[in-house]
Amino acid sequence: xxxxxxxxxxxxxxxxxxxxxxxxxxxxxxxxxxxxxxx
Numbered sequence: 001x002x003x004x005x006x007x008x009x010x011x012x013x014x015x016x017x018x019x020x021x022x023x024x025x026x027x028x029x030x031x032x033x034x035x036x037x038x039x
Contacts, residue, residue: 013025013026013027014026015038017031017033017034017036017038018036018038018039019031019034019036020033020034020036022034024038
């Protein structure tokens with residue numbers, strides 16, 4: 001997996017997509033990987 005510079009230090013700002021499990025920012029409402037809208 002690639003290292004993500006910038007978001008790695010802020011684990012509290014990360015969450016996982018409910019549909020595909022991809023890491024995404026908590027502020028995002030749509031998963032960038034699969035397009036699933038987060039609830």
